[in-house]
Amino acid sequence: MSEHILEEVEAKNNVSIVLFSGDLDKVLAAFIIATGAAASGMQVNIFFTFWGLAALRKDGPGAKKKSFIGKLFGMMLPKGAKKLALSQMNMAGMGTAMIKGVMRGQKVASLPELMEIALELGVHMHPCEMSMNLMGLKKEELLTGIEESVGVATYIAQASASHMTLFI
């Protein structure tokens, strides 16, 4: 039994986040928590699923040889962290631009900067395999530095070894 206790005590330092949302404000919240936790020495895993995958997209042309559905999703899903919009008060982009301006004015890190800091701090970012397949996204369309895509079993294993579990 002593081994189990040891494992449990160590789990205290792990954070597991499902990032389901692709809204700028929620993705910002996720990365503020992730970098804050990593900075205080916790191990952080973010599992990007459904709309959350948008934050991981590279700007530029999509992969070749995409299915019709893949091309359709490619057009509809925002291309990366710079293109995300607020969940509320977006107002055709005006609200989103305003928030970004305020953040710059107050020297708060932007989302692309927070994501770089997260990578430097060793935050693990896993795209969800099933979501990538459903949306026809290819590995080469995602940012460099993120991990291999994983399935739900890997998420469950990480989350059940984590003290903090969040669905954002």
Add this chain to the structure above:
Amino acid sequence: MSEHILEEVEAKNNVSIVLFSGDLDKVLAAFIIATGAAASGMQVNIFFTFWGLAALRKDGPGAKKKSFIGKLFGMMLPKGAKKLALSQMNMAGMGTAMIKGVMRGQKVASLPELMEIALELGVHMHPCEMSMNLMGLKKEELLTGIEESVGVATYIAQASASHMTLFI
């Protein structure tokens, strides 16, 4: 104290999910996590509250003797897992139909199938008593196989004995 530790270690294998949302994509995410956790031997409790109750509705005529408010909610709330729509890109049903088509094409289980698998794997589904009262929903309007409706005290007891706690 040793008993407390034992309890804590066992809690590692419990998952507690509040399913607040009635959006197809979020309910899918909840059931993919729930079945994945149950398949790996964890005990899973889902507490259906507010819009999440829609996923538990049976198709067919509503209960008799409903209040006016109950009838109104009965008309507005989707009637079960097959009627739920995406939180984004629903596009008057086209986006939702497209996603379902892609899931079928890739042999991903549909939401009604996932819910059946969850029941077979022993996932506990509890409707929230207060939400049912507020919406005027009757027990006979919900799917068979789900548990009795419970209050917040039961949810708290289950969640505080769980290692993974999610609000979806």
Add this chain to the structure above:
Amino acid sequence: MSEHILEEVEAKNNVSIVLFSGDLDKVLAAFIIATGAAASGMQVNIFFTFWGLAALRKDGPGAKKKSFIGKLFGMMLPKGAKKLALSQMNMAGMGTAMIKGVMRGQKVASLPELMEIALELGVHMHPCEMSMNLMGLKKEELLTGIEESVGVATYIAQASASHMTLFI
């Protein structure tokens, strides 16, 4: 090691909630969970961030000497718990009014009442410092009884000492 175990066992009685949403239904869910947990003897911390801050606003005139952006947010963000709207079926306020009527009819506590109960039960409510700065909100514009504004490091410390962690 025994000290670590003790800490872990005690963490079982803590709940940490990030309240990101300002939708009436989600804020209600957060306070039903918070008061339920506090009533059963758990220590509860709610961290109000982004739109969630709206629930903490006092009614009445805003602070003087606000920036232009602060005045803009002041106009757009609902002024306190009584002004929040449903995330769905708001229908220009009709759905929200209907739900409030049903709650009164069934003697369910309203959100302002739940928030008072939460304070009486010792639930700790922390406004997020960064969000307050971004929105130009001043301390004197928030309800009395809530704690000082805190940063992400404080949230992480509380959450990593909690058994239940939720993002709402």
